[in-house]
Amino acid sequence: MAGGPRGGVDGNTSSARIIVLGGGLSGLLAAWHLHRRGCEVEVWEASGAPGGWAQTLPWPGPAGEVGYLERGPQGLRVGRGGALDRLLHELTLELRPSPPKGPRWLGKAGRRQPSPVTLTGLLCAPGLGIGGKLRLLAEPFIPAGSGPDENLHVFFARRLGEAFARELLPALVAGVLAAPPERLGLEALPRLKRLEARGGLLLGGLRAGPERTRLPAGGTGALARTLAGRLGCLFTDRPARALEPLPEGRWRVHGKGPAREAGAVVLALPTQVTAELLRPLAPEASQILEAIPRLDLRVWHSRHAMVPGWERGIGLLIHPPEGRGLLGAASFSGGDPRGVPGLLQLRTYVGGAYPVESALDAWSGVFRELRRWLPELGEAVQVREEACPGAFPLLEPGHGARMARVEAALPPGLHWIGAARFGPGIPDLAEGIAAWAESASGLLMAGRPS
Numbered sequence: 165m166a167g168g169p170r171g172g173v174d175g176n177t178s179s180a181r182i183i184v185l186g187g188g189l190s191g192l193l194a195a196w197h198l199h200r201r202g203c204e205v206e207v208w209e210a211s212g213a214p215g216g217w218a219q220t221l222p223w224p225g226p227a228g229e230v231g232y233l234e235r236g237p238q239g240l241r242v243g244r245g246g247a248l249d250r251l252l253h254e255l256t257l258e259l260r261p262s263p264p265k266g267p268r269w270l271g272k273a274g275r276r277q278p279s280p281v282t283l284t285g286l287l288c289a290p291g292l293g294i295g296g297k298l299r300l301l302a303e304p305f306i307p308a309g310s311g312p313d314e315n316l317h318v319f320f321a322r323r324l325g326e327a328f329a330r331e332l333l334p335a336l337v338a339g340v341l342a343a344p345p346e347r348l349g350l351e352a353l354p355r356l357k358r359l360e361a362r363g364g365l366l367l368g369g370l371r372a373g374p375e376r377t378r379l380p381a382g383g384t385g386a387l388a389r390t391l392a393g394r395l396g397c398l399f400t401d402r403p404a405r406a407l408e409p410l411p412e413g414r415w416r417v418h419g420k421g422p423a424r425e426a427g428a429v430v431l432a433l434p435t436q437v438t439a440e441l442l443r444p445l446a447p448e449a450s451q452i453l454e455a456i457p458r459l460d461l462r463v464w465h466s467r468h469a470m471v472p473g474w475e476r477g478i479g480l481l482i483h484p485p486e487g488r489g490l491l492g493a494a495s496f497s498g499g500d501p502r503g504v505p506g507l508l509q510l511r512t513y514v515g516g517a518y519p520v521e522s523a524l525d526a527w528s529g530v531f532r533e534l535r536r537w538l539p540e541l542g543e544a545v546q547v548r549e550e551a552c553p554g555a556f557p558l559l560e561p562g563h564g565a566r567m568a569r570v571e572a573a574l575p576p577g578l579h580w581i582g583a584a585r586f587g588p589g590i591p592d593l594a595e596g597i598a599a600w601a602e603s604a605s606g607l608l609m610a611g612r613p614s
């Protein structure tokens with residue numbers, strides 16, 4: 165649905181309506197849970213399409229072949245029985261079988277080595293030494309931590325040893341959150357606390373069961389498109405510009421098109437947009453949100469002749485700062501319908517919280533750096549840069565306490581959700597928003613006429 169009601173004034177003063185601002189995955193997930201509970205919901209999205217970062221965009225091949233790129237995640241990490249798993253079942257989204265994985269590497273000490281996310285890679289891991297490897301075996305016996313403000317380095321050093329945290333963790337974290345582990349709190353990866361509560365990374369992981377990368381037919385963006393289609397209440401090209409408090413905790417939302425009244429408003433927006441909307445209404449919450457650092461990531465999509473042995477896709481993580489700002493790269497598998505037959509489709513990450521050498525400002529420099537680690541890679545036949553400004557909120561140690569202050573400072577009837585609250589990973593967003601909807605729905609339904 166595009167546009168929405170025309171004209172300047174909307175006569176409907178429904179106190180039952182809930183307006184969700186932001187049609188990224190957070191807003192759509194929130195709307196989905198509320199809709200299922202019988203709430204009257206509408207979603208306002210500023211751009212022309214749903215999904216925010218999680219969109220699959222057309223990118224035709226060099227001869228005009230059908231092809232796509234992923235703006236955000238290339239697939240969905242799904243744990244059995246988790247909120248995302250339940251959602252995919254509920255939506256009966258068609259999923260492609262997970263293809264077997266090709267080589268995964270860690271670039272470190274100037275060399276390409278097996279990635280430590282596999283057992284062989286962990287056992288061959290550079291820099292760990294015998295002591296570091298034996299220390300890994302102690303992980304199941306390490307008690308849960310008690311400090312609320314541990315950073316990721318301290319957490320992993322406590323559970324897996326200092327050698328792991330120093331030698332392997334930086335590349336693993338840079339590849340997911342684009343920042344050094346020392347600058348990130350546990351809120352950036354909420355799953356870690358859940359695993360620790362279930363006996364640790366190994367035992368908790370075994371109890372939770374394996375995670376698999378699932379790919380909806382039509383790309384990751386199909387999740388947002390399906391949610392939007394099922395909801396039938398998404399208004400695109402509808403940026404919210406101001407919130408006006410009304411008596412009895414109701415709100416009027418102003419934006420492009422007519423103002424609309426609602427019993428509650430859910431803010432599922434980038435933090436800076438939320439901070440701007442809240443500035444006149446909740447200055448303390450606005451200031452805290454404004455102060456959350458946002459990381460700019462640069463993503464290069466490129467197509468190359470297929471390299472023999474890489475047909476099942478590759479993954480490369482680089483131990484920072486050895487990549488001079490290049491954090492890693494990953495490709496689709498050769499048979500992936502988003503790619504172009506016969507070509508390797510690669511995605512390369514640059515920047516985030518790491519300084520980038522000026523040579524990497526252009527593709528020629530990025531390609532030169534890539535070739536240091538992937539010498540087999542031929543010249544690109546197609547390249548496209550996608551800048552992702554502010555794409556990742558940096559959830560620093562102490563983030564949990566700051567978020568509690570934001571919650572406490574929000575006026576009644578305003579709710580705040582999103583990647584800066586629940587962590588940027590989509591499984592974490594799905595988990596956080598499902599729990600939020602469970603606890604908030606009573607409050608939100610209170611305004612409904614009986």
Ligand SMILES: Cc1cc2nc3c(=O)[nH]c(=O)nc-3n(C[C@H](O)[C@H](O)[C@H](O)COP(=O)(O)OP(=O)(O)OC[C@H]3O[C@@H](n4cnc5c(N)ncnc54)[C@H](O)[C@@H]3O)c2cc1C
Pocket residue numbers: 185186187188189190191208209210211214215216217218235236237238239402403404405432433434437461463552555556582583584587588589590591
């Ligand atoms: C390059 C990249 C790779 C990623 N890889 C992964 C991955 O592998 N795995 C993973 O789990 N996650 C990954 N992520 C993270 C994940 O995609 C995001 O954390 C998630 O999509 C954020 O969803 P959101 O709805 O909270 O925010 P957004 O996607 O930012 O959505 C916010 C929405 O609000 C809209 N909006 C803005 N202003 C207004 C306004 N005034 N009124 C109304 N609407 C407005 C925006 O247009 C947008 O649609 C990746 C992200 C990027 C950028």
